[in-house]
Amino acid sequence: MVPARPKPGTPALVSAPQPASLFDQFAQGWRSYALIALIAFLSAQFGAGRMQVMDPEEARFAQATRQMVEAGDYAHVRLQTETQSARPIGVHWLQAAAVNAAEPLTHKRNAIWFYRLPSTLGLLLAAIATLWGGAALIGQRSALFGAALLSVAMLAGFQGMAATADALLLGFTTLALAALARLRAPQRKKVISLLFWFALACGVLIKGFIAPLAATLTLASLFAWERRAAWMKPLLWWPGPLLFAIVAALSLGTLFSFERGGLDQFTLPGFHLFLLPFLIFPATYALPAAARLSIETIRAPLADEDHAAFRFLICWALPILLVFELTPAKLPHFALPAYPAIALLCGAGLTAMTGRRWRTTHPAGVALFAVAGGVIVALMSIAATFMPGDFAADTRRAISTALIGVGIVAASFTALIMLRRPAARCAVLVACALALSFSFRERILPEARALNVSSEVVAALTRARLTPRDDRPLWVVGYSEPSLIFITRTDIRLAGPVEAGGEAQIGDAIVIEGRAMQDMTTQLATRDLQFTPAEEPVRGLTIANLDRVALFVGELRPISAAPPADVPR
Incomplete structure (x- = not known):
């Protein structure tokens, strides 16, 4: 842009103010929030209507919500494949609301797209809160960059599509920490404090202690670094802590619940840091610039207020990453609450690269x-x-x-x-x-x-006219993925060879995993019964444990009436 000429009478050494660029004009006001919401919505909707329900976590969440709707009991979370399911209930309430609103139109309770809608709203909330909080820290322009990069990040976009609690947790955690960022400015402190506690209370309903942990780590790290706590005093305004205390008391049984998915594995520290460039892609390009800003902030004196915003972002991201790096059990999405702060650092890095003589950040970022x-x-x-x-x-x-x-x-x-x-x-x-x-x-x-084994099993049952109904149960032996329950019926029977072989009746539909076939055949033979496969087995790979399976679909017949079965192996 060509600089504006100075007006007559302007001193030669004082340049006239530069007009804002078209992008800066666009970034101000509601247009930037609308743009970020659109980007986040698109990112979350890719695959939401086409991808089958995914094992293990999404299928567990969706099936638990479906059982809640079918039973009409919105005070408890139950899942057929689990003996106990003490988990936060908020995500199931939101999914149930979406399903109940859509059921009169679709007459289906196993359409996974509706269960995924709350996660889409969670990603939208996270993106908008990132822009709102980031604008108070690093300016509207850089915050817009950071919010856009978060919206399309590989992990955040995928979680925004999946019907789990992680996108909603990201949304409310980001809202709480964005409120903290706004609290450092002298405006509407009581309203912002109430918003902070409301977001934390919602985070507890969604996923237990994770949101309060993120806020506590951020506040404690900031106080340890800056030795200032005066700006935190509005958080003690009584309506906010009272609201949070009530919700925490009601959720006491699930406050410290944790996902089972990562509890049976041990991963060395460095897991989340290693995956960060791939999971936060495409912000990967700006990671070297974000690291450069972080190093400069750590080296800068506390009196330098130009780095105060970056100190807040570092205290938001770094403690969360460290805590989850030190926990024995690790899953990639555990560190997701740190991603908004990293994205804002990347947004600030994008802006800083053009105004500073950094020789390595751009080549390193491109590589x-x-x-x-x-x-x-x-x-x-x-x-x-x-x-x-x-x-x-x-x-x-x-x-x-x-x-x-x-x-x-x-x-x-x-x-x-x-x-x-x-x-x-x-x-x-x-x-x-x-x-x-x-x-x-x-x-x-x-x-x-x-990779969609359960969907292929249902297709085989449909071709063989063996789909479960009230007068014909479906027995599933040796395969217990909750996606099969969600796609078919809640009352299908998941059993072992002994139980199924002793209780299944003639004409019942049966799905048997190949490794359970011998035991099942032995049990049925004691009752003069035989499993008759309808077609070639369904072969695939289970996502939960990367185990190859072969599922045989057929029905139960007397040995005398059954044709010779050449069961493919």
Whole structure:
């Protein structure tokens, strides 16, 4: 932009104020919030209507909500495959509200898209709260960059699509910490304090202690660093703590609940840090600049108020990462509450790269972006091989997927090198992430049938006219994924070979995993019964434990009436 000429009478040494660019004018006000909401909505909706319910966590959440709706009991969470299910109830209330609102139109309770809507709202809330809180810390322009990068991040977008608690937890945790960021400014302190406690209370209802832990770590780290607590005093205004105390007391049984998925594994520290460039992609490009800003902030004296905002972001992200790095059990999404602060640091880094003489951040960011993008494209190519077809078809699909993905990453790589404006670079990063997410979640994963074992079993039952109904139960032996319950009926019978072989009746539909076939056949033979398969077994890979399974679909008949069964192995 050409600088404006000074007006007559303006001193020669004083330059006239520069007019705001079109982007800066757009970034101010409601338009930026509308843009971020649109980006977050698109990111969360890729695959939401096409991908089958996923094991294990999404299927558990959705099936527990379905049983809540079917029983009409909204005070308890039950799941058929678990003996006890003490878990926070808030996410199930929101999912049940979405299902009850949609059921008169669809007449279905197993349409997974409606269970995923609250997660979409969670990602929208997280993105908008990131922009709102970031604007008070690093300015509207950099906050807009950070919120956009968070909205399209690979992990955040995926969680925004999945019907679990993580996107909602991210939304309310981000809202609470954004309120803390706003609390440091002298305006509407009581209202913001009440909003902080409200967000924490909602976080407790969604996922127990994680949101209060994130807020406590941030406040404690800031006090230890700055030795200032006066700005925190409005948090003691009594309505907020009282609201939180009531919710915490009502949720006492589930306050310290934790996901089972990572409790049976041990991962060395460094797990979340290693995955960060891939899970926060495309903000990967700005990670070196964010690290440079963080190092400068740590070295700066406390009297330097220019780094106060970065101290807040560091105290938001770093303690959360450290705590989850030190816990023995780790799953990738555990550290997700730290991502908004990292995204804001990346947004500030994008802006800072054009105004500072940093020689290494841009080349390092481009290289890191290329490596992370290449790994994501490789994973997409591997997923494409799980579509139906022989080895030649798998090879063609893997190559075509790789070519498309490499083309997207290469075009973005070139644009990052050629373009200089932070807004242009941010637009390139957002477009790249949306394109890859669309290909992966909207095109590849829904067609990867070998990964959607339960859906293929239901298709085989439909072809054989053996779908469960009131007068014909479905027995499932050796396979206990909750997705099969959600797709079929809540009252299907998950059992072992002894129970199923002793209680199943003639004409009952049965699904048997190959490794349980011998024991099941032995049990049935004692009753002069035989399992008759309807077709070739359904083969696939379970996501929960990456175990290959072969599921035989058929029915129970007397040995004298059953045709000779040549059961494929």
